[in-house]
Amino acid sequence: MRIALDAVGGDFAPDAPVAGAVGALPDLPPTAEIVLLGPQTEVEAELAKHGDASGRIRVIDAPQIVGMAEKPLAAVRSKPHSSIGVGLKLQREGSAHAFISAGNTGAVMAASALILGLHQGVERPAIGAMFPTASKPVLVLDAGANVDTSPREMRSFAHVGAIYARDVMGRKDPAVGLLSIGEEPEKGNAAVKEAHQLLKDEQHAFRFVGNVEGRDILAGHVDVVVCDGFVGNVVLKFYESVAHLFTGLLQREMEETVLRSEAMGRVFTVLDYSTYGGAPLLGVRGVSIICHGRSSARAIRNAIGVAARSVERHLSEHIGADLAGGSAA
Amino acid sequence: MRIALDAVGGDFAPDAPVAGAVGALPDLPPTAEIVLLGPQTEVEAELAKHGDASGRIRVIDAPQIVGMAEKPLAAVRSKPHSSIGVGLKLQREGSAHAFISAGNTGAVMAASALILGLHQGVERPAIGAMFPTASKPVLVLDAGANVDTSPREMRSFAHVGAIYARDVMGRKDPAVGLLSIGEEPEKGNAAVKEAHQLLKDEQHAFRFVGNVEGRDILAGHVDVVVCDGFVGNVVLKFYESVAHLFTGLLQREMEETVLRSEAMGRVFTVLDYSTYGGAPLLGVRGVSIICHGRSSARAIRNAIGVAARSVERHLSEHIGADLAGGSAA
Numbered sequence: 001m002r003i004a005l006d007a008v009g010g011d012f013a014p015d016a017p018v019a020g021a022v023g024a025l026p027d028l029p030p031t032a033e034i035v036l037l038g039p040q041t042e043v044e045a046e047l048a049k050h051g052d053a054s055g056r057i058r059v060i061d062a063p064q065i066v067g068m069a070e071k072p073l074a075a076v077r078s079k080p081h082s083s084i085g086v087g088l089k090l091q092r093e094g095s096a097h098a099f100i101s102a103g104n105t106g107a108v109m110a111a112s113a114l115i116l117g118l119h120q121g122v123e124r125p126a127i128g129a130m131f132p133t134a135s136k137p138v139l140v141l142d143a144g145a146n147v148d149t150s151p152r153e154m155r156s157f158a159h160v161g162a163i164y165a166r167d168v169m170g171r172k173d174p175a176v177g178l179l180s181i182g183e184e185p186e187k188g189n190a191a192v193k194e195a196h197q198l199l200k201d202e203q204h205a206f207r208f209v210g211n212v213e214g215r216d217i218l219a220g221h222v223d224v225v226v227c228d229g230f231v232g233n234v235v236l237k238f239y240e241s242v243a244h245l246f247t248g249l250l251q252r253e254m255e256e257t258v259l260r261s262e263a264m265g266r267v268f269t270v271l272d273y274s275t276y277g278g279a280p281l282l283g284v285r286g287v288s289i290i291c292h293g294r295s296s297a298r299a300i301r302n303a304i305g306v307a308a309r310s311v312e313r314h315l316s317e318h319i320g321a322d323l324a325g326g327s328a329a
Numbered sequence: 330m331r332i333a334l335d336a337v338g339g340d341f342a343p344d345a346p347v348a349g350a351v352g353a354l355p356d357l358p359p360t361a362e363i364v365l366l367g368p369q370t371e372v373e374a375e376l377a378k379h380g381d382a383s384g385r386i387r388v389i390d391a392p393q394i395v396g397m398a399e400k401p402l403a404a405v406r407s408k409p410h411s412s413i414g415v416g417l418k419l420q421r422e423g424s425a426h427a428f429i430s431a432g433n434t435g436a437v438m439a440a441s442a443l444i445l446g447l448h449q450g451v452e453r454p455a456i457g458a459m460f461p462t463a464s465k466p467v468l469v470l471d472a473g474a475n476v477d478t479s480p481r482e483m484r485s486f487a488h489v490g491a492i493y494a495r496d497v498m499g500r501k502d503p504a505v506g507l508l509s510i511g512e513e514p515e516k517g518n519a520a521v522k523e524a525h526q527l528l529k530d531e532q533h534a535f536r537f538v539g540n541v542e543g544r545d546i547l548a549g550h551v552d553v554v555v556c557d558g559f560v561g562n563v564v565l566k567f568y569e570s571v572a573h574l575f576t577g578l579l580q581r582e583m584e585e586t587v588l589r590s591e592a593m594g595r596v597f598t599v600l601d602y603s604t605y606g607g608a609p610l611l612g613v614r615g616v617s618i619i620c621h622g623r624s625s626a627r628a629i630r631n632a633i634g635v636a637a638r639s640v641e642r643h644l645s646e647h648i649g650a651d652l653a654g655g656s657a658a
Contacts, residue, residue: 134574134581144510147518181473181562189476189559214566218574230518231560233510237543238564242571245463245547249599252463253592263582270578 001032003307004087004096005300007046008038008065009103011293014046017102020300021057022050027305029312034304035096037062037083062086068293072106076114084108088115091286098287098307100278102295109145112281112288119316121323123150125283126157126229127290128164129236130276132243133218137276139165140179140217140225144233145281151194154178154226158199160282160319161224162206167313168280168306171223177212179227187211191228205322243271277302286316330361332636333416333425334629336375337367337394338432340622343375346431349629350386351379356634358641363633364425366391366412391415397622401435405443413437417444420615427616427636429607431624438474441610441617448645450652452479454612455486455558456619457493458565459605461572462547466605468494469508469546469554473562474610480523483507483555487528489611489648490553491535496642497609497635500552506541508556516540520557534651572600606631615645 007017021034028034033056036043040061047059064079079085084103088111090096101108105127113125129143141161142149149157158176165174178196180188185196188211199208209222217225217235227235247268251259258264277299278289287310289303310316336346350363357363362385365372369390376388393408408414413432417440419425430437434456442454458472470490471478478486487505494503507525509517514525517540528537538551546554546564556564576597580588587593606628607618616639618632639645 134578147510179563181476181559189557192559214563214568215570217567218570227563228518230510230521231563234508234543234556234560235564235567238546238567239543239571241544241547242568242575246575246600249463249596253595254587254590255592258583258587261583263584266582267578271575 001029001308001311002035002096003032003304004035004037004090004099005304006038006083006087006101006103007036007043007059008083009101010291010295012296013102014038014043016295016297017300018043018046018050019297020304022052023297023301024304025054025056027301028308032056032308033058035060035087035090037087039063039065060086060090066104066107068104070104070107072104072110075104075107076111084111085115088112088288092116097311098289100289100291100300100303100307102291102293102300105290108288108290109281112284116284116286116288118283119285119320119323122156122283123153125281126160128161128280128282129232130279131217131239132270132272132276133220134270135220137169138217138223138225139169140227140232140236141282142227142229142232143236143279144229146229148230149191149228151191151198154191154195154228155198156283156323157226158206158208158224159204159322161226162204163318163322164280164282164315165223167315167318168309169223173207174223175207175209175221176224176226177209177216177222179214179217179225179231180211181213183211183213185210195226247271277304277306280306280310282319285320287311330358330637330640331364331425332361332633333364333366333419333428334633335367335412335416335428335430335432336365336372336388337412338430339620339624341625342431343367343372345624345626346629347372347375347379348626349633351381352626352630353633354383354385356630357637361385361637362387364389364416364419366416368392389415389419395433395436397433399433399436401433401439404433404436405440413440414444417441417617421445426640427618429618429620429629429632429636431620431622431629434619437617437619438610441613445613445615445617447612448614448649448652451485451612452482454610455489457490457609457611458561459608460546460568461599461601461605462549463599464549466498467546467552467554468498469556469561469565470611471556471558471561472565472608473558475558477559478520478557480520480527483520483524483557484527485612485652486555487535487537487553488533488651490555491533492647492651493609493611493644494552496644496647497638498552502536503552504536504538504550505553505555506538506545506551508543508546508554508560509540510542512540512542514539524555576600606635609635609639611648614649616640
């Protein structure tokens with residue numbers, strides 16, 4: 001197994017990606033390798049700081065840099081030798097099995113769709129975001145790859161999300177909910193009401209629990225929450241900001257001794273996104289993981305773990321087979 | 330000033346509404362009165378427990394009860410003598426100036442629109458939800474009265490929200506943001522992009538700051554966040570659940586002495602919705618305040634304060650004048 005990692009994407013590159021790669025090695029199968037993408041000299045210099053002697057981390061030169069604020073499609077087209085372009089092409093050629101980046105999200109999405117291609121029946125891939133809860137995390141998709149999502153697209157999100165929950169999150173019989181504003185099938189906007197009917201009327205390999213509300217996302221009843229990318233993106237960013245608000249409030253009000261206690265450490269851990277390390281781009285032919293721009297080395301390390309699990313469990317093959325089965329195509 | 334209060338609406342009725350009314354008297358102008366609506370004997374018995382000798386709280390008989398789970402429109406039509414129906418008719422006749430209920434939200438919305446009527450240019454009223462933040466609260470609307478909101482409706486939400494922020498929330502020069510998935514005008518779904526153009530291209534008596542993202546809602550840059558009712562409802566319910574998750578986490582992890590500290594009390598206060606007491610239904614001709622079904626006496630008391638302020642500041646007249654001005658009609 002070979003995992004390609006964008007070493008120059010994200011606010012803390014190249015430090016965080018390179019440290020994340022070094023840190024991830026013990027988590028991976030002994031034969032697995034990591035390929036770092038970026039300007040060769042720069043990345044090698046960063047890697048040298050870690051004195052890694054495993055021989056399992058290589059650098060492949062990708063001299064072009066896609067900035068965080070660049071227009072995605074234009075950047076992908078004008079910079080074929082960027083870390084994103086080169087990393088994804090390795091996967092298309094079969095020289096790598098997964099790609100991870102904390103760089104320009106739009107560019108990673110566009111390049112993944114263009115270079116890896118999409119599974120049959122997928123119009124646009126969906127971003128699956130892991131939401132921390134008091135117990136196990138929940139997958140919310142789409143978290144922002146699409147807007148004005150059609151009912152058929154929402155149905156395909158349910159399928160790919162359920163397979164991800166089973167293969168990568170280890171949920172044996174995934175429960176999938178459709179995000180709406182009431183439990184009854186007739187509650188919701190036009191697209192959600194139609195998606196509800198599509199999901200209710202078909203056979204599938206997961207439990208469709210019907211509509212769930214905003215308050216149910218974190219309640220632990222469901223493994224996957226399906227929604228339009230506009231709604232998912234708003235809720236994802238809102239959740240991040242609430243976690244910041246809470247931790248900020250605690251820091252403002254509580255004394256140092258309390259803040260540094262183990263108990264408070266456990267509270268902060270729950271609210272820490274980096275535990276889940278990255279959001280899968282679901283629907284592409286292959287494995288592409290998008291990390292938050294502010295990803296730490298720990299977040300990257302965890303994203304590498306997610307990528308490895310996706311490869312080992314044959315996530316992409318399972319998604320392809322399910323969608324080709326026609327039920328969601 | 331006379332404020333009509335549904336004494337039998339909500340999970341903790343009649344205790345919470347009646348206690349809330351008694352508690353609110355000191356907050357109100359000395360001539361203000363409160364009218365409690367519900368089955369006369371039952372409500373009078375509850376009121377008697379408080380030994381209120383002010384003479385400023387009266388009971389008016391409304392023998393029919395609308396259940397929390399009843400279909401709104403059918404309930405409104407079949408029960409004209411419910412607390413909701415009688416209370417709103419008092420306002421239409423001029424015998425009361427505001428109505429407050431923690432009962433069936435859909436029924437309060439439907440009855441408010443039917444009985445009070447809507448301001449010119451309003452197709453459906455919007456629910457304005459107060460979101461607690463680390464500093465001053467922010468008004469999010471629509472929080473669930475509408476789905477598939479049109480760009481013109483979103484524009485009218487911006488207008489009524491800004492007037493509410495000025496009149497009732499005391500913001501002198503309200504900043505209004507349009508909820509989207511990126512700051513640039515071209516980011517968003519079809520309806521939001523069009524609403525952005527409508528708001529950008531017109532003159533109005535508030536600052537339109539453009540698009541805001543999910544992470545900006547609580548950041549304190551804006552006084553009002555405008556969105557489709559589907560999105561607003563999801564985010565509102567999600568926020569409530571996050572506040573619960575967070576307090577639950579603290580309760581699980583922290584020791585009693587810390588939990589009972591004044592500092593932790595301040596943290597919990599920020600996360601307590603009841604501080605803001607109720608969501609105004611904006612766009613109706615009059616004042617109608619919808620409280621959470623789980624409202625405590627404190628929440629009701631605060632809602633009465635909000636209603637009184639709305640009446641004193643001539644909120645409804647200001648909204649009517651703004652909308653009749655044509656800019657958002």
